[in-house]
C-alpha cells in the first residue's frame with residue numbers, strides 16, 4: 525500500500541512543484557558537494573578536508589551550491605570498549621566534531637561515511653548491528669550527511685526485503701537522533717532500490733562505481749543498459765555512458781527528497797576530454813543525480829571550473845519541479861570509437877515555469893547534425909504529435925553558450941578576479957527557485973533561436989558532445 529502511494533505521487537510530481545518528503549526535510553533538490561574518494565581514495569585527513577573546503581569556498585563553488593563536504597572511507601580506528609566508533613587520531617588529530625565545527629563555520633555541511641556490513645570496503649569497522657549507536661555518534665559529531673556503503677554485508681542481500689530492511693535500520697536510527705541527516709544509500713543498485721528506497725533514503729546509488737572514462741567497457745562492470753536493470757553483479761569501473769544507459773530505464777523513479785544517484789562526478793580528473801566532461805555533467809544534472817564533485821580542488825583547471833559553476837546547467841539540476849529528463853530515443857551509429865561504441869540519444873523533461881529541457885547527445889565518433897522534433901520532445905504529454913505543446917512555438921536557450929571563458933576562470937583560480945556577476949549565480953543569497961521565478965538571465969542560458977509549431981530543433985554536435993537546451997514558450 526505504501527508503495528502504491530509513493531508511485532502515485534511520483535507520477536503526479538512530474539508536472540507539479542509539490543515536493544514529497546519521504547524520510548526527512550532534506551534533498552528537496554539533488555545534493556551538491558564534494559567527496560574525496562574519486563581523487564584521493566583512502567588518503568584522507570583533517571587537512572585535506574579543511575583545506576579543500578577553503579578552496580571550494582574561495583573558488584565560489586560553495587555559493588553556487590556545493591554545500592556538502594563528504595569524507596569517504598578510511599577515517600576510523602575501530603571501536604572502544606563500549607562499542608563506540610573511534611576516529612583515527614593521526615589522520616584527524618582534533619576529532620570529528622572539530623572538523624564539523626570548522627566546516628560549519630565555513631558555511632558547509634559535513635558528510636560522513638560508514639557501511640551496512642561488518643566492515644567498510646577499505647576493511648575498517650562497519651555499522652551492521654551497531655546502527656543506533658553509530659547514528660548517535662554521528663549526530664553527536666554534528667554530522668549532516670551519511671554515505672552508507674554495501675561491502676561485507678554478510679550475505680544480507682538478494683531480495684528487496686532483506687536489503688531494504690538492512691538499510692532501513694540505519695535510516696530509522698538516523699531519524700531517532702532528531703538531527704536532520706541526509707541519508708545517501710550506496711548499495712550499487714543491488715535489489716533494485718529505485719523500487720523501494722524512496723521511503724528509506726534521500727538517494728540511492730543505482731550502479732557499480734563510476735570510472736573516469738566516457739564509454740570504455742570493462743569486464744568488472746559487466747551489465748550494460750542493453751539489459752535494462754536486470755543486473756546481478758553491479759561491479760565497478762563503470763563508464764559514464766554505461767551508467768547513464770542503465771539509469772535510462774528507471775530514472776523517472778526519482779522524486780524531490782529521493783533521487784537515483786549515478787555516482788560522484790569525474791569532471792576534472794583527466795580521463796575524459798572537455799566535450800565528454802560537459803556531457804557527463806549535463807546528463808547528471810538533467811536526470812537529477814546528486815552532484816558530488818570528485819576532483820582535487822587544489823589542482824582545479826579553468827575548463828573544470830567553468831563546467832562545475834555553469835549556472836544555467838546547475839539551474840536544471842536544482843530545478844524546483846524536480847523531474848528527471850527521460851530518454852526519448854536512442855539509435856546506434858556506425859562511427860564507433862576505439863571501444864566499438866557509437867550511439868545518439870535525445871532526452872527531455874519538464875522544467876520550472878512550463879519550460880522544457882532538451883538534451884541531444886552525440887556518443888558517435890564524429891561531428892554530426894542531430895535534430896529533435898517537438899513531437900518527440902513532448903511525447904509524454906500526448907503521443908504522435910498530439911500534445912498541445914507541439915502546436916506552440918518555442919524560444920531555444922543554449923545552456924552552454926554563456927560558459928565562463930578561460931581568462932576569467934584563470935583569474936578566479938589566481939584570486940585576481942574582480943567582478944564575477946556575469947558568470948556566477950550566488951545560490952547562498954538567492955535560491956535557484958527564486959532566481960528562476962525572477963527570470964535571472966544567468967540561469968536561462970543564451971537565446972539562440974526559435975522552433976516553430978510542429979517543428980524540430982537542429983544542431984551540429986562534436987564527437988561525444990551534447991546540446992543542452994531550455995525551451996520556453998514564446
Ligand SMILES: *[C@@H]1O[C@H](CO)[C@@H](O)[C@H](O)[C@H]1NC(C)=O
Pocket residue numbers: 546547548549698699700701702703704705
Ligand atoms: C523522521 O521521520 C519523520 C517521518 O518520516 C519525518 O517527518 C522527520 O522529518 C524525520 N526526522 C528526522 C530528524 O529525520
Ligand SMILES: *[C@@H]1O[C@H](CO)[C@@H](O)[C@H](O)[C@H]1NC(C)=O
Pocket residue numbers: 856857858
Ligand atoms: C551501419 O552499417 C551496417 C552494416 O554495414 C549497415 O547495414 C547500416 O545501414 C549502417 N547504418 C548506418 C546508420 O549507416
Ligand SMILES: *[C@@H]1O[C@H](CO)[C@@H](O)[C@H](O)[C@H]1NC(C)=O
Pocket residue numbers: 860861862889987
Ligand atoms: C575516433 O575519433 C578519434 C578522434 O577523432 C580518432 O582518433 C579515432 O581514430 C576514431 N576511432 C575510430 C575507431 O574511428
Ligand SMILES: *[C@@H]1O[C@H](CO)[C@@H](O)[C@H](O)[C@H]1NC(C)=O
Pocket residue numbers: 893894895980981982
Ligand atoms: C534532421 O537531420 C538530418 C541530418 O542528419 C537532416 O537531413 C534533416 O533534414 C533534419 N530534419 C529536420 C526536421 O530538421
Ligand SMILES: *[C@@H]1O[C@H](CO)[C@@H](O)[C@H](O)[C@H]1NC(C)=O
Pocket residue numbers: 910912915
Ligand atoms: C493548432 O493551433 C491551430 C491555431 O491555433 C489550431 O487551429 C489547431 O486546431 C491546433 N491543432 C492542435 C492539434 O492543437
Ligand SMILES: *[C@@H]1O[C@H](CO)[C@@H](O)[C@H](O)[C@H]1NC(C)=O
Pocket residue numbers: 943944945946
Ligand atoms: C560587474 O559586471 C556586471 C555584468 O558584466 C555589471 O553589470 C556590473 O555593473 C559590474 N559590477 C561592478 C561592481 O563592476
Ligand SMILES: *[C@@H]1O[C@H](CO)[C@@H](O)[C@H](O)[C@H]1NC(C)=O
Pocket residue numbers: 584587948950952953
Ligand atoms: C554570496 O552571497 C553571500 C550572502 O550574501 C555572501 O556572503 C557571499 O560572499 C557571496 N558569494 C560570492 C562568491 O560572492
Ligand SMILES: *[C@@H]1O[C@H](CO)[C@@H](O)[C@H](O)[C@H]1NC(C)=O
Pocket residue numbers: 961962963
Ligand atoms: C518571467 O518570464 C516569463 C516568460 O517570459 C513571464 O511569463 C514571467 O512573467 C516572467 N516573470 C517575471 C518575474 O518577470
